[in-house]
Amino acid sequence: MANDDHLPGSEQPNRREFLWTAGTVAAGVFAAYSPANAATDAAAADAAMPAVEGAVPVTLRINGKDHSLRIDPRTTLLDCLRETVALTGTKKGCDHGQCGACTVHVNGRRVLSCLNFAVMHDGEEVTTIEGLGTPEAMHPMQEAFFTHDAYQCGYCTSGQIMSAVALLKEPCGAEDASVKELMSGNICRCGAYANIVAAIQQVRKRA
Amino acid sequence: MHTFEFIRPADQTAAIAAAAQSKTAQQGADVRFLGGGTTLIDLMKLNVETPARVLDINRLPLDKIEAASDGGLKVGAMVRNSDLAYHATVQRDYSVLSQAILQGASAQIRNMATVGGNLLQRTRCVYFRDTAMACNKREPSSGCPAITGHNRTLAILGASEHCIATNPSDMGVALAALEATIHIQGTKGSRAIAFGDFHLLPGNTPHRETVLEPGDLITHVTLPAPIVGSKQIYVKLRDRASYEFALASAAVVLTIANGKVTRARVAMGGVGTKPWRLPEAEAALTGKPANDATFRQAAEAALRNAKPQSENKFKIELAKRCLTYTLRTATAS
Numbered sequence: 001m002a003n004d005d006h007l008p009g010s011e012q013p014n015r016r017e018f019l020w021t022a023g024t025v026a027a028g029v030f031a032a033y034s035p036a037n038a039a040t041d042a043a044a045a046d047a048a049m050p051a052v053e054g055a056v057p058v059t060l061r062i063n064g065k066d067h068s069l070r071i072d073p074r075t076t077l078l079d080c081l082r083e084t085v086a087l088t089g090t091k092k093g094c095d096h097g098q099c100g101a102c103t104v105h106v107n108g109r110r111v112l113s114c115l116n117f118a119v120m121h122d123g124e125e126v127t128t129i130e131g132l133g134t135p136e137a138m139h140p141m142q143e144a145f146f147t148h149d150a151y152q153c154g155y156c157t158s159g160q161i162m163s164a165v166a167l168l169k170e171p172c173g174a175e176d177a178s179v180k181e182l183m184s185g186n187i188c189r190c191g192a193y194a195n196i197v198a199a200i201q202q203v204r205k206r207a
Numbered sequence: 208m209h210t211f212e213f214i215r216p217a218d219q220t221a222a223i224a225a226a227a228q229s230k231t232a233q234q235g236a237d238v239r240f241l242g243g244g245t246t247l248i249d250l251m252k253l254n255v256e257t258p259a260r261v262l263d264i265n266r267l268p269l270d271k272i273e274a275a276s277d278g279g280l281k282v283g284a285m286v287r288n289s290d291l292a293y294h295a296t297v298q299r300d301y302s303v304l305s306q307a308i309l310q311g312a313s314a315q316i317r318n319m320a321t322v323g324g325n326l327l328q329r330t331r332c333v334y335f336r337d338t339a340m341a342c343n344k345r346e347p348s349s350g351c352p353a354i355t356g357h358n359r360t361l362a363i364l365g366a367s368e369h370c371i372a373t374n375p376s377d378m379g380v381a382l383a384a385l386e387a388t389i390h391i392q393g394t395k396g397s398r399a400i401a402f403g404d405f406h407l408l409p410g411n412t413p414h415r416e417t418v419l420e421p422g423d424l425i426t427h428v429t430l431p432a433p434i435v436g437s438k439q440i441y442v443k444l445r446d447r448a449s450y451e452f453a454l455a456s457a458a459v460v461l462t463i464a465n466g467k468v469t470r471a472r473v474a475m476g477g478v479g480t481k482p483w484r485l486p487e488a489e490a491a492l493t494g495k496p497a498n499d500a501t502f503r504q505a506a507e508a509a510l511r512n513a514k515p516q517s518e519n520k521f522k523i524e525l526a527k528r529c530l531t532y533t534l535r536t537a538t539a540s
C-alpha cells in the first residue's frame with residue numbers, strides 16, 4: 001500500500017487537490033458557523049429566522065455551540081442542520097436510512113440524521129463533520145481519508161468519516177472484515193471502499 | 208409529510224393516556240409512540256404512516272437491562288439495539304440475540320432502534336411502502352398486488368390470500384427461539400404476552416399485526432433464565448453480505464448430551480409473516496442423534512407447510528439449507 005501513503009502536495013497539482021482546495025473555499029462561505037466563532041454569532045443568526053407556522057422551540061448543542069431554534073416538528077435533524085443552521089457538510093443521500101450519507105453523532109454516538117426529528121434532540125449534543133476538524137487542523141480520520149484517497153466524488157465522505165470516528169470507540173475486531181461489517185451502513189457509489197478501510201485501519205493502528 | 212403535533216409525555220402514565228386517544232394501535236393509528244424513529248419516520252415520509260400526534264417516549268426511564276428475580280433478564284423497551292447486543296450478560300447467556308441484532312441493519316440504525324420498536328418493525332414489502340399501490344395491510348380490502356407481482360422476498364409461511372408480507376426483524380427471530388415474554392402497560396393495567404402470541408397472522412385482517420390496543424405501551428421484554436450449556440447460533444442469508452434483510456435466517460438454541468439433542472428451540476426469519484417459531488423442527492430434533500440426517504429431517508419438517516409465491520420458490524430449499532447449516536454449526540461450536 002506504499003502508493004497510498006503519499007503526502008498531500010507531494011505530486012503535481014491534480015484534480016483531487018483542486019477539489020480539496022475548492023472545498024476549503026466553500027467551507028469559508030460558512031465561516032460564521034465554523035467552530036472558531038463565538039456562540040453569540042450563532043444565536044444572532046438563529047433569532048433572525050422567519051417565523052414558521054406551527055413551529056416549536058428546540059435548543060441543539062451543535063459542535064459545542066447552543067442553537068436556540070424554532071422549527072416545524074417535521075424537520076428532520078438532517079434538514080435542520082443543512083437548511084436551518086446552514087451546516088451543509090452533512091449530506092442528504094437517500095433520506096430513508098439506506099445510505100449513511102447523513103451520519104452525525106448525537107451524544108457521542110453515530111446516528112442517521114434523516115430518520116430523526118430535530119425536536120427529539122432538544123438539549124442534546126450534536127457533532128457534524130464541521131465539528132470534527134478544520135482544513136488547517138484536520139481530525140486524524142479526515143487526514144487519513146485524504147492520505148489514502150478514500151473517496152472519489154466525495155458526497156458520502158462526511159458520513160463515512162463520522163461513522164469511522166464513531167467506530168474507533170465501538171467494539172470492533174482488528175481485521176479488515178470487522179471494519180467492513182461496521183461500515184456497511186455507509187454506501188459509497190464510487191466504490192472507494194478499499195481505501196476507506198485502509199484509512200480507518202491506519203488511524204486504529206496509530207491510536 | 209403530513210403535519211402532526213409533537214408531544215413529549217412527562218411520564219409513562221401520561222404517555223399511555225395520550226395514546227389511548229387513538230382509534231387504533233394498528234396500521235393508520237392517529238397517535239403513535241416515537242422511539243428510535245427508524246421505522247416510523249421512514250414511513251411518515253412515505254405517507255404510509257400519518258399520525259396526527261407523535262408521542263416522543265425517548266426520555267421515559269425504560270432503558271435499563273437488569274437481572275430478573277427468576278434468574279432471567281429484564282430488558283427495557285427503550286434499550287437501543289446496540290446496547291442490548293453488546294451487553295456482557297446478553298453476549299454470554301443469550302448470544303443468539305446478540306448475533307441476530309448485530310446482523311441486522313447498520314451500526315447507526317442499531318444505535319437508534321429500540322427493543323420495543325423492533326417488535327413493531329413493519330414489512331419491507333414494496334407494495335406496503337408505496338401509497339400509489341393497493342395493499343390490504345395499509346388499506347384494508349384494496350387488494351394484494353404482491354401475490355401476482357414482485358414477491359421474491361416475501362413470505363412462504365403464514366401467508367394468506369390477503370397478504371404475503373414478510374416480517375423483517377432479526378431480533379424477533381432470536382426472541383422467539385429464546386421464548387421471550389413481552390410486557391405491556393395499558394389503560395387497564397399491565398399484562399405479559401408470550402412472544403409467540405404477540406404478532407398476529409395476516410388472515411383476512413393483515414392491517415392488524417399485533418395484539419396491541421390503543422394506549423398499550425410495551426414497557427419491557429423478559430428472557431427466561433439462561434439454558435446452561437446451550438449452543439446458540441443465528442445464521443442469516445441475504446442478497447449482500449451486510450446491511451440487508453434476510454431471505455432466510457435461523458436462530459437455534461440447542462442442548463446436546465451424549466451425542467443426542469436433549470432440547471431444541473428453533474425459529475426462522477425472512478420466510479414468515481411473523482418471526483417464525485418451529486415446533487415441528489424442535490420435535491424432529493429432540494431425542495435424536497445430533498447429526499446431518501436429523502438436521503435435514505428437522506428442516507423438512509420445518510418447511511413442510513411452506514407455500515411458495517410466483518417468484519420465491521427458491522426460498523423453500525434455501526430455508527432448509529439455512530436451518531441444516533445452522534444446526535450443524537451450532538453442534539460443532
